[in-house]
Structures are given as structure tokens and as C-alpha cells.
Amino acid sequence: MSADALLKWKAEILEHQQRVRETKPVQQATLFDLAPKHCDPDRIDPLQLQVRSLSFWRMPTDSPGEACLYFILDSAADLILYVGETCKSNKRWKGIHACKDYIASYQDLHHRYEMKTAVNAAFWWDAPTARRARQELELSLIQKWRSPFNKENWERWGQPFK
Secondary structure, eight states, X not given: OOHHHHHHHHHHHHHHHHHHHHSOOOOOOOSSOOOOOTTOXXXXXXXXXXXXXXXXXXXXXXXXXXXXXXXXXXXXXTEEEEEEEESOTTTTTTSOOHHHHHHHHHHHHHHHTTOOOOEEEEEETTOOSSHHHHHHHHHHHHHXXXXXXXXXXXXXXXXXXX
């Protein structure tokens, strides 16, 4: 991928994600006052979460972790690259994870063209503990943000970092 192609690829993703961030979700009118949904995907903005080092999974820990949604971000470009879910936040990335390879290729390409990048992880800890509910929330966020490292969006953005 050329430097120009990389910049264009990132700009298209950024344009979509900024549009999503700026567009208010449609509010459906109800006859009754309902409490807001706890896990409403429209209330989760990954770029507003606290970022952590991408090597978070190498930190020693006494527990397998908690259920959460996690996001891989390029903070330098304000891009959401990947959306994931797990029931064991401290173990999910210790094994094989294809996203690690995408991140390494993404960072290598940026380094080759001397482009700034800051790939980090962010966590949303209020995720449902029930697997099916957590996966449904993950999918809705993948579809909403169109995160390019998730396979559900490869047809749209291609797979330049496989």
C-alpha cells in the first residue's frame, strides 16, 4: 500500500466514524417513560474511554479479568480500528489473536512512511456478563463504527493489513 493509499484509506474510515459521532441517534417516542438501556450502543464512544498501552495483556495479574468490550484505537488519527468482547479481560490477548498481526502491519507501514500513529486499547467495563448479550452489543458497535480490522467490515474497507 502506498503512502497516498494509506492516507486515503484512513480518511474514508475517519469520515464515516466522525459522521456517526456527530449524528444524533433517532429517538423513538414511547407512551411510557422507560429507563434508558444500560448497554445502548449509541451511548458508547470508544474515543471517550481512557486508553491503555497496547501491551496491557502482558501485565501480571491475579485474576482472569472481567467481562468487557475492548477497542483498538489509533489515538493519533482518532480511528476505531477494532471492536472486541471478552469475558476474561486479562486473558483474551495472551494467546493468538489475528488483530495483533493487523496492528503490527499497520504500525510497520506507518513507520515505513514516517507517519505518526498511536495504537492503544480502551475498555468499556459495563458490558453484559451474559455471552450472547455481550456479542450482540459487540456486533452492533462493529456495524456502527465500521471498524476496519473486524472481519465484518473487510468487504467495505479491504484487508490491507492481513
